[in-house]
Amino acid sequence: MPEGDNVWQAATRMHAALAGKRLAQTDFRVPSFATLDLAGWTILDVVSRGKHLLHRLSPPEDADPSAGSAPLSIHSHLKMEGSWQVYGAGERWRKPAHTARVVLRTEDGTSAVGFSLGVLEVIPTAEEQTVVGHLGPDLLGADWNPALAEANLRAQPDRPIGLALLDQRNLAGIGNIYRNEVCFLARVHPATPVSEVRDLTGLVAMAQRLLEVNRNRGSRNTTGGFGPRGNSWVYGRAGQPCRRCHTRIQHGVLGEGGVSERDIYFCPRCQPPPQH
Ligand SMILES: [Zn+2]
Known part of the structure; x- marks a missing residue:
């Protein structure tokens, strides 16, 4: 994709x-x-x-x-x-x-x-x-502006971070693989409301770094290692052990209003679901 x-x-x-x-x-x-x-x-x-x-x-x-x-x-x-x-x-x-x-x-x-x-x-x-013109700052563009991207995300504080990251009006360039990987790296469950993400600044910076290191690579790798099959932390790894804590990675869907449901992958221990 x-x-x-x-x-x-x-x-x-x-x-x-x-x-x-x-x-x-x-x-x-x-x-x-x-x-x-x-x-x-x-x-x-x-x-x-x-x-x-x-x-x-x-x-x-x-x-x-x-x-x-x-x-x-x-x-x-x-x-x-x-x-x-x-x-x-x-x-x-x-x-x-x-x-x-x-x-x-x-x-x-x-x-x-x-x-x-x-x-x-x-x-x-x-x-x-x-x-x-509707696009937010482009993660790989000359217009990249992390403060604006963060402000765009914060403008809808109750929205799950996993959906806000896919919304190209907030910041442009993240698809389903990166949003899952970024949430894992930031240790937040994709359903966590934006306002409850502890380090949103760090999360946005990490998303930009991940795209940047991958833009010149032949094949995408968000982990930097783990051999030929080790190109993701959680994406596409349902049932396999978390590379950090060995808990089984879970799969679910996240959408809003019944539309745009997309697969999410997360480690229930590293990324505990929100408590409400
Ligand atoms: Zn884990």
Whole structure:
């Protein structure tokens, strides 16, 4: 499941492969943009904002100004299954072709292919704020601001910390794996209300460090050790012994109002459930 570090990696990889290149061909395989042709446009930048990706494009120099030639951005979100991959000329795709939602091919034959994207749309770059403006500070962004992230979390003191961390309006980039791992490291049960988290400042700092150390890694590891299968403290480890105290890790779900229930993993001894 994509988290902020994966999205950051995807953006960095695509920026290195595509920035400054002109598009020779584009193929949008979603109904609302099926007829859009961005051949001749240049890719300026590929950036991530939280778990959103933005490919920023400048129009062809010979574009007809009357046709509207303001810079455009391809906005995508990976959601649960999505990925962006870069291929050299003639290279075989590693995902089924029918799951491709967009293909961007540059003049040198490099292709970026977006598979199973949860969101795909093309908007004027000037309007990016309408799709990412709601996001809190980005854990891997130039705008990272731990004090603001903490203030955002504290604004809803009764909300379980495990839900507040997933809310991208508070801070952007944490998915289900990191929220479980961060709660374990901070020794708080995910259902604990934000106001009862003893060291929220430390928890926020730890979340940022975890994403940062993982953004350049090939595979995610939140523990820093324990061998090939030791890449998490609690996530996906239901029934296995806690790496700290050997108590069995428990699995549950945490949601609000019956929606957005997501798996939680915790050690009942290291992270005692809240007492009410
Ligand atoms: Zn434990």
